[in-house]
Amino acid sequence: xLIEDLLAGLPEERVxxxxxxxxxxxxxxxxxxxxxxxAVLVRPHSAEEARTVVRTCLRHRVxxxxxxxxxxxxxxxxxxxxxxxxxxxxxxxIREINTVERLAVVQPGVVNEDxxxxxxxxxxxxxxxxxxxxxxxIGGNVATNAGGVCCVKYGVTRDxxxxxxxxxxxxxxxxxxxxxxxxxxxxxxxGLLVGSEGTLGVITEVTVRLRAQRAPERTVAGYFGSTGAAxxxxxxxxxxxxxxxxxxxxxxxxxxxxxxxxNMGLSADAEVVLLGRTDAPGALGEHExxxxxxxxxxxxxxxxxxxxDQAEADALFAAxxxxxxxxxxxxxxxxxxxxxxxxxxxxxxxxxxxAARRHDTLIANIAHIGDGNLHPLxxxxxxxxxxxxxxxxxxxxxxxxxxxxxxxxxxxxxxGLLKRPGLDRxxxxxxxDMHRAVKQALDPHGILNPGKVFDERNST
Amino acid sequence: xLIEDLLAGLPEERVxxxxxxxxxxxxxxxxxxxxxxxAVLVRPHSAEEARTVVRTCLRHRVxxxxxxxxxxxxxxxxxxxxxxxxxxxxxxxIREINTVERLAVVQPGVVNEDxxxxxxxxxxxxxxxxxxxxxxxIGGNVATNAGGVCCVKYGVTRDxxxxxxxxxxxxxxxxxxxxxxxxxxxxxxxGLLVGSEGTLGVITEVTVRLRAQRAPERTVAGYFGSTGAAxxxxxxxxxxxxxxxxxxxxxxxxxxxxxxxxNMGLSADAEVVLLGRTDAPGALGEHExxxxxxxxxxxxxxxxxxxxDQAEADALFAAxxxxxxxxxxxxxxxxxxxxxxxxxxxxxxxxxxxAARRHDTLIANIAHIGDGNLHPLxxxxxxxxxxxxxxxxxxxxxxxxxxxxxxxxxxxxxxGLLKRPGLDRxxxxxxxDMHRAVKQALDPHGILNPGKVFDERNST
Numbered sequence: 001x002l003i004e005d006l007l008a009g010l011p012e013e014r015v016x017x018x019x020x021x022x023x024x025x026x027x028x029x030x031x032x033x034x035x036x037x038x039a040v041l042v043r044p045h046s047a048e049e050a051r052t053v054v055r056t057c058l059r060h061r062v063x064x065x066x067x068x069x070x071x072x073x074x075x076x077x078x079x080x081x082x083x084x085x086x087x088x089x090x091x092x093x094i095r096e097i098n099t100v101e102r103l104a105v106v107q108p109g110v111v112n113e114d115x116x117x118x119x120x121x122x123x124x125x126x127x128x129x130x131x132x133x134x135x136x137x138i139g140g141n142v143a144t145n146a147g148g149v150c151c152v153k154y155g156v157t158r159d160x161x162x163x164x165x166x167x168x169x170x171x172x173x174x175x176x177x178x179x180x181x182x183x184x185x186x187x188x189x190x191g192l193l194v195g196s197e198g199t200l201g202v203i204t205e206v207t208v209r210l211r212a213q214r215a216p217e218r219t220v221a222g223y224f225g226s227t228g229a230a231x232x233x234x235x236x237x238x239x240x241x242x243x244x245x246x247x248x249x250x251x252x253x254x255x256x257x258x259x260x261x262x263n264m265g266l267s268a269d270a271e272v273v274l275l276g277r278t279d280a281p282g283a284l285g286e287h288e289x290x291x292x293x294x295x296x297x298x299x300x301x302x303x304x305x306x307x308x309d310q311a312e313a314d315a316l317f318a319a320x321x322x323x324x325x326x327x328x329x330x331x332x333x334x335x336x337x338x339x340x341x342x343x344x345x346x347x348x349x350x351x352x353x354x355a356a357r358r359h360d361t362l363i364a365n366i367a368h369i370g371d372g373n374l375h376p377l378x379x380x381x382x383x384x385x386x387x388x389x390x391x392x393x394x395x396x397x398x399x400x401x402x403x404x405x406x407x408x409x410x411x412x413x414x415x416g417l418l419k420r421p422g423l424d425r426x427x428x429x430x431x432x433d434m435h436r437a438v439k440q441a442l443d444p445h446g447i448l449n450p451g452k453v454f455d456e457r458n459s460t
Numbered sequence: 461x462l463i464e465d466l467l468a469g470l471p472e473e474r475v476x477x478x479x480x481x482x483x484x485x486x487x488x489x490x491x492x493x494x495x496x497x498x499a500v501l502v503r504p505h506s507a508e509e510a511r512t513v514v515r516t517c518l519r520h521r522v523x524x525x526x527x528x529x530x531x532x533x534x535x536x537x538x539x540x541x542x543x544x545x546x547x548x549x550x551x552x553x554i555r556e557i558n559t560v561e562r563l564a565v566v567q568p569g570v571v572n573e574d575x576x577x578x579x580x581x582x583x584x585x586x587x588x589x590x591x592x593x594x595x596x597x598i599g600g601n602v603a604t605n606a607g608g609v610c611c612v613k614y615g616v617t618r619d620x621x622x623x624x625x626x627x628x629x630x631x632x633x634x635x636x637x638x639x640x641x642x643x644x645x646x647x648x649x650x651g652l653l654v655g656s657e658g659t660l661g662v663i664t665e666v667t668v669r670l671r672a673q674r675a676p677e678r679t680v681a682g683y684f685g686s687t688g689a690a691x692x693x694x695x696x697x698x699x700x701x702x703x704x705x706x707x708x709x710x711x712x713x714x715x716x717x718x719x720x721x722x723n724m725g726l727s728a729d730a731e732v733v734l735l736g737r738t739d740a741p742g743a744l745g746e747h748e749x750x751x752x753x754x755x756x757x758x759x760x761x762x763x764x765x766x767x768x769d770q771a772e773a774d775a776l777f778a779a780x781x782x783x784x785x786x787x788x789x790x791x792x793x794x795x796x797x798x799x800x801x802x803x804x805x806x807x808x809x810x811x812x813x814x815a816a817r818r819h820d821t822l823i824a825n826i827a828h829i830g831d832g833n834l835h836p837l838x839x840x841x842x843x844x845x846x847x848x849x850x851x852x853x854x855x856x857x858x859x860x861x862x863x864x865x866x867x868x869x870x871x872x873x874x875x876g877l878l879k880r881p882g883l884d885r886x887x888x889x890x891x892x893d894m895h896r897a898v899k900q901a902l903d904p905h906g907i908l909n910p911g912k913v914f915d916e917r918n919s920t
Contacts, residue, residue, distance in 0.1 A: 182831050185869055191652070195644045212703070284742060341560075408643040
């Protein structure tokens with residue numbers, strides 16, 4: 001009946017029922033987050049077709065779970081039993097790149113790096129650069145308010161979204177936001193949709209702000225004997241007034257895993273590596289790179305260097321990007337995404353080490369240390385249920401520690417399913433009730449990705 | 461009964477009933493926006509006292525209109541007959557300036573320039589700089605998402621709000637947002653409150669992001685024979701890849717009015733003056749200033765100069781700031797705040813000239829031309845009702861023209877009462893219904909500044 005109704009409103013090839021295909025579209029990359037098999041996958045080719053999907057779901061009161069590339073790490077795109085999965089993978093047009101207004105208009109299925117490459121041809125730059133950028137889509141980036149490496153200087157996805165076209169929870173196709181540089185006409189509903197993880201609307205087009213392409217970056221690398229020393233180096237850089245264009249931490253577990261896989265000659269006799277970058281042009285860039293180097297050395301780096309060639313610098317950043325897949329070769333990886341005040345980073349890294357010891361769990365660390373966003377990666381051997389239970393306890397402990405230090409349970413990955421309990425603790429019942437009220441206002445029939453982010457049933 | 465109930469919950473001196481005082485707190489600076497006399501003015505000294513005000517209003521179903529310094533230009537803070545005006549003018553504490561996290565925590569009644577001065581003592585900078593900064597408050601700036609001169613490079617108030625404490629429409633005191641550099645835990649309700657003009661909550665504390673203090677600015681001034689030439693100069697600067705730290709337009713009506721008032725020797729034989737600034741340090745700043753000068757000259761400036769001394773540059777910017785009060789000496793000023801795509805600025809300036817001619821109205825212009833935000837200032841002689849009617853027609857024509865060119869009715873002043881009809885046209889009925897649903901969700905009893913921004917009654 002649902003499927004017949006979909007087929008009545010859409011070309012047949014948009015509607016996919018093959019169980020093998022459905023299984024591939026039923027979950028994102030979050031280990032351990034539950035998922036079930038959808039009734040059907042629909043791949044609309046236009047905003048109007050997406051609206052038809054939502055209207056059909058409204059008639060049948062069937063949930064619609066929107067997904068981009070499925071690279072999420074929190075279960076936000078995981079299917080519910082019998083739901084409709086709406087994939088944006090056929091909505092891949094870059095409609096406009098405007099050099100005068102410095103904006104781009106794209107469909108949600110455009111891959112992040114494809115947009116960046118298209119902008120580069122016009123001397124423009126779309127900054128948000130999640131590690132998933134070769135695969136993840138702008139729609140998914142917007143739905144999760146994705147971050148990345150350059151956020152420490154340039155902000156996150158929300159800072160670049162000017163406007164969007166959306167199918168609402170009542171099946172209307174509307175435009176929110178604007179194309180102008182400034183605007184305060186009414187509530188910032190476009191901003192509200194950013195990071196709402198598919199629970200408030202189905203995004204069918206996005207207008208993003210662009211910047212001029214920047215100067216080539218200079219890279220500074222430092223090896224440290226302890227996370228504490230690395231934390232000191234990061235704090236010293238901030239205190240020196242330098243805002244780096246990247247400040248990343250990679251620990252020895254990650255380096256060893258990447259090296260074992262790619263044989264890049266990376267393994268160092270150090271606990272952690274810091275990678276700093278500056279894209280300030282000319283003399284200012286030289287000064288910032290020298291300042292970072294000085295901060296590394298004063299914090300006790302066993303080895304620190306300003307990379308003189310781009311290839312070497314790229315290799316170090318490649319190691320950082322490869323850390324996650326390299327660790328996955330050792331077993332399922334449960335990814336944390338806590339973000340703490342920058343002054344609490346060293347303490348938080350110490351708490352993570354303590355959690356690893358206490359719960360006898362291998363925890364590797366990559367971190368956007370410059371803005372306090374840490375990614376402890378909890379690794380368990382395949383099929384070891386006891387190890388998995390210990391890792392789960394460590395996961396909860398780390399979330400509690402982050403909240404205790406004034407942090408948040410998720411800096412950039414989103415809540416999805418994995419961080420729902422943490423969100424409850426972070427927000428408290430009154431603010432959760434405000435979330436429920438907003439959800440009810442914009443999705444009165446509760447069909448948009450229900451059960452994600454928070455439990456929309458009223459608290460007691 | 462309402463007043464007795466307020467007095468039962470608050471110290472007596474918080475509750476003001478003197479009609480002369482009430483009159484002074486009954487409206488903002490928007491000419492022509494209607495206002496009525498409130499029943500009472502309450503000046504809470506704490507967030508808890510503000511909550512008491514809202515809870516009392518809830519019990520009596522009486523509207524509460526929150527106001528900062530009353531410098532608004534759209535009627536957003538105008539009182540309704542018999543309402544409670546909640547003034548934040550006793551909530552003036554700067555609670556924290558944190559050099560490590562680069563943030564400040566302030567009560568809403570803190571004056572913008574007071575915060576900026578306090579930050580400067582720590583080598584930090586709070587960028588949003590509305591022309592009202594010597595008087596307007598952070599709470600009002602947040603409620604209207606205030607802009608200013610440096611937005612063209614540094615963004616608007618929303619870009620600096622990390623979190624806030626709010627009394628909700630149900631009388632709860634909650635914290636929204638965060639203190640961390642990044643965070644995606646739940647909906648961006650703090651961002652939703654920014655620019656909501658007191659209709660979704662009463663802000664009792666704000667956490668703002670700060671930047672490091674910047675390099676001294678260089679100023680470039682150019683005199684042009686037509687607005688079209690000035691528009692070309694602005695477009696050329698953008699095309700050259702320069703993002704100035706200010707790019708302001710002041711026309712001869714403004715210069716003449718300032719000169720007549722302050723005798724600054726400003727009046728020039730030119731139609732408009734452009735003022736550009738760069739705060740890029742060192743050689744980059746020299747390059748950007750030289751580029752702006754070149755763009756001015758190529759666009760046909762009759763005179764253009766890079767100001768060699770700070771005093772001269774400050775005098776030019778002072779003339780820009782004094783334009784509004786100088787024009788007010790000529791008669792009531794009705795201020796527009798349209799914002800158009802930067803590529804449409806020259807056309808919009810032409811349309812404004814046409815509206816002035818067609819409706820026989822004196823229209824002076826100041827503009828944040830770098831981001832397309834124009835402030836046509838419609839001046840009518842005191843007591844001339846026919847002139848007022850013509851000016852009203854010109855006002856509506858300018859709004860229609862801005863929408864026609866892909867712009868918005870308000871770039872930074874807010875909707876308040878004056879731009880409600882324009883907002884209706886800009887958003888359309890479906891998006892307005894989304895606004896109504898969100899308002900109903902967060903202010904279920906409709907007591908928070910009702911009737912502002914949009915009509916909250918359901919459309920038919």
